[in-house]
Amino acid sequence: xxxxxxxxxxxxxxxxxxxxxxxxxxxxxxxxxxxxxxxxxxxxxxxxxxxxxxxxxxxxxxxxxxxxxxxxxxxxxxxxxxxxxxxxxxxxxxxxxxxxxxxxxxxxxxxxxxxxxxxxxxxxxxxxxxxxxxxxxxxxxxxxxxxxxxxxxxxxxxxxxxxxxxxxxxxxxxxxxxxxxxxxxxxxxxxxxxxxxxxxxxxxxxxxxxxxxxxxxxxxxxxxxxxxxxxxxxxxxxxxxxxxxxxxxxxxxxxxxxxxxxxxxxxxxxxxxxxxxxxxxxxxxxxxxxxxxxxxxxxxxxxxxxxxxxxxxxxxxxxxxxxxxxxxxxxxxxxxxxxxxxxxxxxxxxxxxxxxxxxxxxxxxxxxxxxxxxxxxxxxxxxxxxxxxxxxxxxxxxxxxxxxxxxxxxxxxxxxxxxxxxxxxxxxxxxxxxxxxxxxxxxxxxxxxxxxxxxxxxxxxxxxxxxxxxxxxxxxxxxxxxxxxxxxxxxxxxxxxxxxxxxxxxxxxxxxxxxxxxxxxxxxxxxxxxxxxxxxxxxxxxxxxxxxxxxxxx
Numbered sequence: 001x002x003x004x005x006x007x008x009x010x011x012x013x014x015x016x017x018x019x020x021x022x023x024x025x026x027x028x029x030x031x032x033x034x035x036x037x038x039x040x041x042x043x044x045x046x047x048x049x050x051x052x053x054x055x056x057x058x059x060x061x062x063x064x065x066x067x068x069x070x071x072x073x074x075x076x077x078x079x080x081x082x083x084x085x086x087x088x089x090x091x092x093x094x095x096x097x098x099x100x101x102x103x104x105x106x107x108x109x110x111x112x113x114x115x116x117x118x119x120x121x122x123x124x125x126x127x128x129x130x131x132x133x134x135x136x137x138x139x140x141x142x143x144x145x146x147x148x149x150x151x152x153x154x155x156x157x158x159x160x161x162x163x164x165x166x167x168x169x170x171x172x173x174x175x176x177x178x179x180x181x182x183x184x185x186x187x188x189x190x191x192x193x194x195x196x197x198x199x200x201x202x203x204x205x206x207x208x209x210x211x212x213x214x215x216x217x218x219x220x221x222x223x224x225x226x227x228x229x230x231x232x233x234x235x236x237x238x239x240x241x242x243x244x245x246x247x248x249x250x251x252x253x254x255x256x257x258x259x260x261x262x263x264x265x266x267x268x269x270x271x272x273x274x275x276x277x278x279x280x281x282x283x284x285x286x287x288x289x290x291x292x293x294x295x296x297x298x299x300x301x302x303x304x305x306x307x308x309x310x311x312x313x314x315x316x317x318x319x320x321x322x323x324x325x326x327x328x329x330x331x332x333x334x335x336x337x338x339x340x341x342x343x344x345x346x347x348x349x350x351x352x353x354x355x356x357x358x359x360x361x362x363x364x365x366x367x368x369x370x371x372x373x374x375x376x377x378x379x380x381x382x383x384x385x386x387x388x389x390x391x392x393x394x395x396x397x398x399x400x401x402x403x404x405x406x407x408x409x410x411x412x413x414x415x416x417x418x419x420x421x422x423x424x425x426x427x428x429x430x431x432x433x434x435x436x437x438x439x440x441x442x443x444x445x446x447x448x449x450x451x452x453x454x455x456x457x458x459x460x461x462x463x464x465x466x467x468x469x470x471x472x473x474x475x476x477x478x479x480x481x482x483x484x485x486x487x488x489x490x491x492x493x494x495x496x497x498x499x500x501x502x503x504x505x506x507x508x509x510x511x512x513x514x515x516x517x518x519x520x521x522x523x524x525x526x527x528x529x530x531x532x533x534x535x536x537x538x539x540x541x542x543x544x545x546x547x548x549x550x551x552x553x554x
Contacts, residue, residue: 030054037067037090051075051092058092058121060084072100072115072123072151083123083151085115092121109167110185114153116140123151131160132180134216143189144217146182153188157181170200174237180217190217199239209239210267224269231269231310233261240267244280260312260331262304269310274320276301276384279330292330303333303383315348317377323388324412326379335383340374358400362430363464376414376428378407393422393431401436404481405429424481432465433481439492440479443471443506468496471506473542488533489516499533505542526552 028042030052038046039061046065051058060068060075073084073092085098099112115123116138124138128149137144146154148163156165157173158180165185166172181191191213201207212220212227212234221238224231233241242263260283262270281296295302305313305320305327312331317324317338326334326348338348378394380386389412394405406415406426414429425432425444434442442465466474476484476498483504484490490498497510510516523531531551541547 038065039067049077059090060086060092072098080127083115083117083125084121085117085123093117094119094121107167108165108185110155110165114186114188115151116145116147116153123147125149125151126163128163132158132163133160134218137190137217144192145188145190146180153182155182155185155188173199174202176236178238179219181211181213181219192217207239211238211240231271232267233263233269242267243277244283246283261310262306262312270306271310272308273306275304275306277304278302279332283330285329295332303387304331305333317348317389325388326377333383333387335379335381335387337376337378339376356399358398359403359430359435362398362428363432375411377412378405378414378429404431404433406431423483425475425477431481433477434465434479438465439467439494439496441476441484441490441492441498442467443474443476445474468511469509471498472509472544474506475504476500476506477504486537488537499536499544501537501539501541501547503540503542507536507541507544507547523548530554 028040031038031040037059039050039052039059041047047061048063048065050061052061053059060071060073062068067090068086069090070088071086073086075082075084085093085096085100087093094117097114097116099114102108102110102112117123124145124147126132126136126147126149130136132146137146139145146158146163148154154163154165156167157178159172159175159177160179161177172178181195181197182188183191191211192215194210194212196208196210198206198208201209212225212232214220219238220234222234222236224233226232233245235241242265245261245263246259262275262277264270278299278301279293279295281293282291283296285291294300305318305325307313313327314331315327315329317326319325326338328334328348334348340348378390378396380388380390391407391409391412394407395402396405397403406419406422406424407413407429408415409421415426416428418425422431432444434440445464445466476487476490478484484500485504486502487498487500490500491513492498495513497513497516498506499508500506508519510519520533523533526548531548535551536544536547539547539551541550
C-alpha cells in the first residue's frame with residue numbers, strides 16, 4: 001500500500017525545483033498538457049507509484065499518475081516502508097524538518113508531527129522491533145532525537161521498549177524502563193545534563209523534581225553519581241533526592257548506622273560538614289533495630305556530622321576541627337553527660353540528663369550515675385554554639401545545685417578517686433567536698449593502700465561522704481575539697497572534734513569538747529606521757545589503738 005499525506009504546515013522548505021511551464025511534452029517523459037504534471041511512459045500512459053527525476057530532483061507520481069506536492073510519501077516498494085516528503089513543487093526534500101498533520105485518532109497534546117528527512121530524503125525512523133537504545137537516536141545539528149517507525153519525532157518521557165507518547169499517563173515517567181526525556185512536542189531533542197521537570201509523584205502530587213541525563217541522554221536512576229566533582233543521589237524513578245537519604249532510597253528507614261547521608265536542597269551530598277536538621281521519620285535504627293522518632297514527632301532540630309564519605313557519624317566520639325564531639329546510634333550530637341557501656345563497648349549512652357540527677361547520684365548512692373559501667377565524659381550543654389567535649393575543671397548544674405567537676409585534661413574522661421594533680425577526691429568527675437547542708441569538714445570513704453610502715457596512698461575510688469563517728473578511719477576534707485592533715489584538735493561548725501593524721505585520716509571523733517579533753521587527760525597517763533595528740537596527728541597510722549601502741553614504743 002502506498003500513500004501520501006498532505007502537509008499541515010510547511011517549514012524550512014528546501015530549494016524548489018521548477019520543472020517549468022515551458023517544459024515540452026513528449027512520448028516518454030514529463031507532461032502537463034492536462035494541467036497537472038505527469039510522467040508518460042513510451043506508450044503515453046501515466047507512470048504511477050514511482051519516483052522520476054528531472055534536473056537532479058526527484059518527484060513522486062501517485063496512484064493516479066499525478067505528481068504529488070506538499071505530501072509525506074510512504075514508499076513500500078522495498079522490504080521496509082520508507083517515508084519521504086515532497087514540497088509545494090513536488091521536489092523531494094533532504095536534510096530538513098517538516099511539520100505534518102496528525103492522524104485523526106491521535107489524542108496527544110501535539111498540534112502536529114515533526115519529521116526529519118535525511119541526506120537521501122528518507123525520514124529518520126526506528127523499527128517497531130528495536131529498543132530505543134542510544135545507537136537508535138539520531139543526531140541533528142548537534143542534538144539527539146528519537147523517532148517512531150513512521151518517522152514521527154517522539155517527545156516527553158520515553159521508554160526503551162515503548163516508543164509512543166504518554167500525554168495522558170501522568171505516572172508513565174516512573175516506569176522502570178523509562179530512559180529518556182525528549183522535551184515538548186515542538187522541541188523534542190533528547191535532554192542531557194540537568195533538567196527540572198514537573199511530574200506527578202507517587203502520592204498524586206504535582207512536584208518539580210530535578211533529573212540528570214548523561215551525555216547519551218540516559219536518565220540516571222537508582223544510583224549515586226559524582227557530577228562535576230560533587231556526589232548526588234537519584235531515586236529508582238530518577239528524581240534527585242535531597243535531605244535524608246539511605247543509599248538511593250528517599251525513605252531512609254532502610255538505613256543502618258553509618259549508611260545514612262544528607263544532601264542539600266540543591267542535591268549535593270554533604271561531606272565533612274555539620275548539619276542542623278530535624279531527623280527524617282524512621283530514618284535510622286540502633287543496633288537492635290529500634291527507631292527513635294521522638295525528634296521527628298516533636299520537630300526537634302539536632303546537630304549531625306557527615307564524614308569524608310558523606311555518611312552520618314554515628315556511635316562514636318570524633319575529633320572535628322580540633323575539638324571532640326559525641327554522637328549516638330542515630331547520629332545525633334550528644335550533650336551533657338555521655339558514657340560508654342562496658343557490656344557493649346560500641347554504645348555511647350547518656351540516658352540521664354542534668355535535670356534528672358543530683359550530687360548524691362555521683363557519690364555512689366545506687367542511682368543513675370552509680371550504674372555507669374564505662375567511661376564518663378561531659379559535653380557542652382550549649383549545643384547550638386558548642387557541644388564539644390570539656391576537660392579539666394567544669395562548673396555543672398545538677399538538679400539540686402551547681403557543682404565543680406574535673407575531667408582528665410588529656411582524655412576528657414571523668415576522674416575517680418584521689419587525683420594527685422589537683423590534690424582532691426573525685427567521684428564520677430564530681431569534686432568531692434561538703435555540700436551546703438554538710439558541716440564544713442566531712443570525711444570521705446575511700447579505698448587506700450598502706451605499705452608495711454603504714455604509709456597511705458590515696459588511690460582508690462571514692463564511694464561516699466560520711467560525718468561524725470563514721471568519719472573514723474576515713475579521709476577528712478574541707479569545704480574546698482582539700483584534704484585536712486595533721487590536726488590534733490579539729491573542730492567543725494557543729495562543735496564536733498577530730499584528730500586527723502598527717503595523711504588526712506581521722507583517728508578519733510569526739511561529740512563534745514569535754515569528751516575530747518577527757519581523751520587528752522587519759523592519753524597523758526599512757527606510756528609515761530610519751531603519746532600526745534600532737535604526735536598522733538603527725539603520725540601515719542590510721543588506727544588509733546595501733547597509733548598509741550606504736551608511739552608508746554618510741
